[in-house]
Amino acid sequence: MTASATDRLPPVERVLQRDPRALGRALSALESRDPGRGELLRAVGGGRARRVGITGPPGAGKSTLVDRLIGSLRETGLEVAVLAVDPTSPYSGGAILGDRVRMHRHYTDPGVYIRSMATRGAMGGLAGATRDAVALLDGAGFDWVLVETVGVGQDEVDVIGAVDTVAVVTLPGLGDDIQAIKAGVLEVADLFVINKSDLEGAERTRRDLETMLDMGPRDQRRPEIVMTVAHRGEGIDEVLAALARHHDWLRESGTFTLRRREQLRVRVEALVVEEIAAMMRRDESAQGELDEAVEAGEDPYAAARRITAALLHGRKTADGGAASDQKR
Numbered sequence: 001m002t003a004s005a006t007d008r009l010p011p012v013e014r015v016l017q018r019d020p021r022a023l024g025r026a027l028s029a030l031e032s033r034d035p036g037r038g039e040l041l042r043a044v045g046g047g048r049a050r051r052v053g054i055t056g057p058p059g060a061g062k063s064t065l066v067d068r069l070i071g072s073l074r075e076t077g078l079e080v081a082v083l084a085v086d087p088t089s090p091y092s093g094g095a096i097l098g099d100r101v102r103m104h105r106h107y108t109d110p111g112v113y114i115r116s117m118a119t120r121g122a123m124g125g126l127a128g129a130t131r132d133a134v135a136l137l138d139g140a141g142f143d144w145v146l147v148e149t150v151g152v153g154q155d156e157v158d159v160i161g162a163v164d165t166v167a168v169v170t171l172p173g174l175g176d177d178i179q180a181i182k183a184g185v186l187e188v189a190d191l192f193v194i195n196k197s198d199l200e201g202a203e204r205t206r207r208d209l210e211t212m213l214d215m216g217p218r219d220q221r222r223p224e225i226v227m228t229v230a231h232r233g234e235g236i237d238e239v240l241a242a243l244a245r246h247h248d249w250l251r252e253s254g255t256f257t258l259r260r261r262e263q264l265r266v267r268v269e270a271l272v273v274e275e276i277a278a279m280m281r282r283d284e285s286a287q288g289e290l291d292e293a294v295e296a297g298e299d300p301y302a303a304a305r306r307i308t309a310a311l312l313h314g315r316k317t318a319d320g321g322a323a324s325d326q327k328r
């Protein structure tokens, strides 16, 4: 590891002590795709955290719910990490995102760690950084890792792929928007939370959701529906109980292992793509070919295919050629 990488990365012991400054530095290194991040993650190792995603439309009350969940979990002495991920915002950790996180009363609790993450246009994207961040916080020893993410689109579905259980928070009066939820999130929802059940139309929303679930795939576990009034702390125990039932089902059905395997597959695939992109940026002749292709106004698909082939072939003969020749 180079000296500069060591400077940016925190000591592993401090990450394992869940020291907030060390966690902050580690997560920044993951976000900026620091070359030493793989080593850090390996050194931190695996954990046994419950990985839960909380997603849903803007303003549904996700942060308020997370705040209450933290409160209940802390009462039983459990340590909680929260990643507030915003695929719609290019800013990270700033005031804009801070406004979306309503967990201020927990900021001074050493058993709670809260961190915002946003797009930043990083290579590998937000989903990759989130997967790594969840792994790090899990390995650091938190009992629960909660990922709050806004929206119901593909970015959020990718982000939420970093967790084992997904709770979709909705609210009364969305009307036709139920259709939008159906399209994006039906496949990933393990639990529906109808928050703001103090508002008119909560029962109707529940019936609509039930109807939607009736039409859903039959081979999976039917998601439970829980009604909450998060800002008054109503229904929080029910949410925790439903999460516990889902966790038990994951374990007993073998789905837990399958999901973790799928997560690993997605993670490795994404890292291969990141690796090739990094190779491309480092490789002078690939950069030269890129310049030439641009200069010549070459067809982008043809140029990309040629440069990729040269890049991968060039690497094979540089360090793996002799070994693979011997095998033949």
Ligand SMILES: Nc1nc2c(ncn2[C@@H]2O[C@H](COP(=O)(O)OP(=O)(O)OP(=O)(O)O)[C@@H](O)[C@H]2O)c(=O)[nH]1
Residues within 6 Å of the ligand: 057, 058, 059, 060, 061, 062, 063, 064, 065, 100, 101, 102, 150, 195, 196, 197, 198, 199, 228, 229, 230, 231, 232
């Ligand atoms: N009436 C009512 N208001 C609620 C309830 N839960 C939360 N709120 C309010 O709804 C607003 C939005 O809550 P948030 O928790 O910030 O919602 P969010 O889903 O995290 O919002 P974004 O992160 O911006 O997408 C706040 O003003 C909350 O006080 C509820 O059960 N009933």
Ligand SMILES: [Mg+2]
Residues within 6 Å of the ligand: 062, 063, 064, 100, 101, 102, 148
């Ligand atoms: Mg929020």
